[in-house]
Amino acid sequence: MAPLTLFKKWLKSWRGSRRASLPGFSAGQAAASAEALQAGLDLSSDGIVLLDSAGRIVALNSCAQSLMHSVLGNLRGADFWEAVPEEIADEHRGATEQALLETGTHNFVVWHAFENQWVDYGLRQHDDGALVTLKDVSTIHQASRSLRYSESCNQILFDAHPQAMWLFDTGSRQMLAVNNAAAAVYGVAPEALVGLFVESLFPEGDGASLLDSLPPGDFEQEMRLCTQKKADGELMLVELACSSVQWALRPAVLVSVTDVGARHLADAHLSRLNEELEMRIAQCTAELQSSQGELKAFTSAMLHDLKAPLHVIDGFAATLAERHGAALDAQGQHYLSRIQASSLQLARLIDDLRTLTYLPSMPMAPQRVDLVPMCQRLMDELHKREPARHLVLEMEPALPLVCDKDQLCIALACLLDNAWKFTSRKEQSWIRVGLMPGEGPAEIVLSVSDNGAGFDRAYTDKLFTAFERLHSAVDFPGTGLGLAIVKRVAQLHGGRVWAIAADKGGASFFMSLPQNSEPVGGSPPTA
Template sequence: MRQEMQASSRRLNAAGYVRVMLATGYRFLGEKARPWLFALLAVLLVFATEQVVEHFARQSDLEQERSDVLNRLSTLRARLEGVINANLFLVHGLTAVIENRPDIDQAGFSAIANNLVDERHALHNIAGAPDMVISLMYPLQGNEAALGLDYRTHPTQREGALRARDSGKTVIAGPLSLQQGGIAIIAREPLFLAPAQPGGKRRFWGLVSAVIDAETLYRMAGLRDPDLGLRLALRGTDGTGSHGPVFFGDAKLFGNRSVTVDVTLPGGSWQMAAIPADGWEQIGTNIVLIRLMGLLAALAAGIMVYRLARDAQALASYSARLRTLLNTIPDMIWLKDARGVYLTCNPRFEQFFGAREADIKGKTDHDFVPADQADIFRERDQVAIVAGGPSTNEEWVTFASDGHRELIETIKTPVYDDNGRLLGVLGIARDITERQKQEEEMKRLHATLHALVEGSTDAIFVKDREGRYIVGNRALATLLGRPMAEILGADDHALFPEELAERFRADDLRIMAAGVTETYEEPVVTPSATYSHLTTKGPLIIDGEVRGVFALSRDITERKQAEAALQESETRLRLFIEHAPAALAMFDREMRYLAVSRRWLTDYSLEGGNILGRSHYEIFPEISERWKTIHRRGLAGEVVQADEDPFERGDGTVQWLCWEVRPWHAADGAVGGIVIFSEDITERKQAEQVLQESEARYRSLLEMAPFPAVLSRLRDGILLYGNHRAEIQYGISREQGIGQPADRFYQNPTQRDRFIDHLRKDGRVDDLEVGMVTMDGHPFWALVSASIVDFENEPAIFAAINDITARKRMEDDIRQLNDELEERVRQRTAELDTANQELETFTYSVSHDLKAPLRGIDGYSRLLLEQYQTLLDEEGRLFLNNVRHGVEQMSLLIEDLLAYSRMERRSLTGQSVDLARLVTGVLDERRTDIEARGMIVEVQGLQELTVRADPEGLTMVLRNLVDNALKFARDSRPPTLTIRGAITEKSVILKLHDNGIGFDMQFHDRIFNIFQRLQRVEDYPGTGVGLAIVRKAMQRMGGRVWAESAPGQGATFYLELPR
């Protein structure tokens, strides 16, 4: 309170000093400083008000902060007491078991304590001390030295042990340091056995001592939470409360300003203190806001007061300046009231009436001009008043000062006060006599320019910056085939195809940006035709600013068509010569090359060089006089040719040519040169020679062939030739066989007709099996391959024949054996299907029938818990809960068995499935579990991916894999699941990756087998059926599933399905 009074005194003294400074400053600075002094006073007053508001806001924030710390501290106390009591309840449950089994041995003790000392609890170890001597210990490993310890004689533990025995209550000791390292809390609970006789005294069995790990306790209670926002301390070792020493946190926290609560323990208490992590009285958002609002309010008040004082001073100055402006402006300005009485005017208006302002004020127009003109002035005043805004008129007036006439433009505007009440009419008049003369001259020039533009045969137009046509002549309308009303205001997109309009727009923007005029050719597409135009386009510059583009476009379509026709003709001729299949060259009269074909360059080894314009005799200096004579005959107008002509080259080789030399004529009809057509037939001549030699070799080869070969006429089948093997096969000499009809040797003559039809259709037959007979009628099977050939200028059939009689017999034997094997396979398959069906029916029936008794066990056990819970001791409730847990596990197993059985029996339909939609649906089903575990799910690359699958089957697969990830990634921080899709040529692969515990790849195949698990049920609940269902469903849908993993690295499951 004293501090607050001192602060108030300082603020009052400061206010006094301000008043003195204001008075002193006003006295010495005078009128000019008055706005600044008033503004400073307003700012200081607002700041003083802000300090008062901030003081009360700080007090409120501190109380709120202490209340918030107390609430969070109470929550921590409840969590700490809950964790301690939860561990003590476990110890109490153990004492209840020992009470029923006082003679329990080490094995039984370990079996029960095994479920109490694990990572879920803070218990470090548990010891049993019958008759105050430790003989039971879990875990035994590492604690063997404690066996045999007698609490009654131990110097440091005797007092606490005797106190627990004598009080009959649980005693808490510590936290204290352990010999094996670490800090722990010791809980000792005495155990008394029921009296041997009713009404007798309970017998002391001994102590059950539990070591609770202090760090685990702090962590589970949330004292080590980095986001707690509090600084904590605990005191009261051995449950001594506020009188005990500090064992957690900073002892300085137990000061006057900290918040404290008591933590209740069996047989004592601890005291916990806390302050905010950043300390008390941190400047809150509201304080900052109050200061900011105070600063803004002070600035606003200072500015407002300063402007009010300054505006009052400036008003007089503004009035003087306005009067000066009115007196010097060249326009006539006047003001009348609502009745038409003049209130003021400037000197220019005085000239109009020929009177001074003092003589004009208080009078009307009737006092200075004729009545009819005065009435017109008054009528126009009323028009402006009725319109509620400016009204403009033009009229000729005569000045009374010197009698001259002017055309003036008058603007009359009604004037209103702040309440909307009419004050009068303000008039401004300007001499526009010269402007009217300029406008008339501009109209004349515009008419001349319009006639020039409209008379032009070139299209002339102007566009604005947005590309809209604002000017265009008759030639433009004719070109576009549209009336000018449709063109003006439209842009190129409305008049031309999209691609052409975009190009026109790009040209316009480029020209406007560059500021230069360009001339170029461009196509113009109209609804009726496409034209070529020579366009000159430049920027439209008005007052130094580019306002659009202007253009003049001339139709050059006919000229372009003529140029194109000429170019096309030249191109066709060049292409004809260049790509002619024969060697072709065109020469002028001096035998210089004008054009040449590629074949000419190839045949005469001239590739890679440019010979156009060079002399033929320069390139081939070895050319004979005979050829030069032929060239001269051609130049004289004669056509010279030869079908086969040997030509000896310089290297001594002979080249056979078929050639023709023909003159070509110029436009005047004179011979302009010659064209030489030449075809190299050297290869053909060589081929003819080779063919003759080859025919002799093939005839010899055919005679020695190891298979029968015959030649017959196509039209009637008469045999024309048969080799030596044909004589042996058919049992007939060549002289006897030639001239025989071929159908004579077919088992069924109609087979030859079908054979001929097939041969005519395809031109050849390969490996056709045909039944034939020898000359003496002995049947055999032949494999025939035949083709149509030319023999003595007539189509004939050449056939190669192989005797396959022995192979046919073997095929018949094999076919009979295959039929027998297929029949056996069908029988075995039917038997296997029956066995599988019976097995599936048995599995379904057993699983279905087991559900009925399980429902009874579940129902009756639930009734026992609900109605007889108070009659059961702790062990009885434990046993009954174990029964219900077993029933739940059995139900899950049966449900999975039924799902697996249904997957075996149900028919899966293959249809197109949208992967993205299906995955989203499965994730939505598991949304609650995903959010509860804090799992981060990322889905990528599934857009527009479809697969061929059964929707329900694939949903079951994804559901099992998502459940698998939720189960095995639960301890990850945070758990994540990534789902990605990839497409191959024939399939789609879906990849699901989690960051769970993973597995060793040596167990890869095992995890997909039914009832196979890699983890204990106690650690990760489940039945071992889920992944078996996944593999069965993928097999049934024509896909496959596999996984990749490593221990501690998470697991990745791959699903591959057809597209």
């Protein structure tokens, strides 16, 4: 039941109680009327106090009794200002009585420190007295304080933020707040910008068109690149990040300002540098391609031109040995054998150089290959060169993998020739060829091991470099290009090479071969 309705009931009851003193009106009826009034007051969730014309308390409910925090026991019949705590009466009595005389109503809020409670007092004057309503507004007051504190923190953070920012009202487009960083960018005090229209920050006509391009309603972030002007009229290129927000319970737009003039100049300069760099790269690429073409032509001509006189030297040396060998003394025969050996060495060097040069231009044709027949054929050729050699070749019955057959045959020939050569001084020599899993599921590692002379681990990184020899050419003749060819084949397949020296002589050479390329048609392994 509303306090005003209760007050009217109280007036009616009070007038009835006055009539109760007249003949014919019983005391029982007056008591019943008072009980009905008290029951109605207790139904209210707010505190209600009814005062007579002299300001004395006629009736009140239990909620009012609690909210008044009075030190008196029985409040009925007590003066209202004597019933409330003394500090409340001292602070509010004068202003309340003056307001009731002038307007008939007055409100004030008091804080009970011990209970940490805020109570709103509302007084309304009437001819027969006054109505006092009391409400516990602690929750509302605390929420209001929290809101004010939050707004204060937001304002402090906004003002102190190093990023230039300002806000404007969505409807009027007037500036609501400007932080110190933004004021420094525009060269004017923050308070001088607050209240101005946003268009004043832009050159003539630019601001309205930019603001009209923002989406209506709520939006998260919109980026705009535009020109703005400072207080002295200087124009600057800026990037605006706009977001819709609520500021002091008003729909607004938060604008973050970044001066990108220097960055724009730097980007333009970088763009010019990139263009110049691309031109230089294209020029260097053309020069490199031209040089590579010239080098390839030179290499081809050199190898071809060397091969012809070499055949002549070898042919005349063979004819000399055949027709006049018996007429030569021991020294002459030694000279002749040196000529033949040197021509053979040079022929092998030219062949290896041609192989190393032309490997990158060979077409890649991955297919499934079985290495066992290939190894047996290569070993037969080595045995033909030295029929007296006894060497054991260890292999699995099948060694299948996907590779370019021609290129792998070249690499495998180099590895087997290398193992054959360095096991030549062993009475019981062996070569082991095998396959093992690589680092990933699509990789196979080819290994060729022997029990030969091995190598010094300190020079492992030089093994696969062209013309790098770790043994004397007198002890183990060779061109110094075999392992370089093996490395080139591995690289062309997308793999790599490495070697490990055994503790008691011998070495193992490894070549990883990615198996990503599937053979055309899924043909069976070929030899």
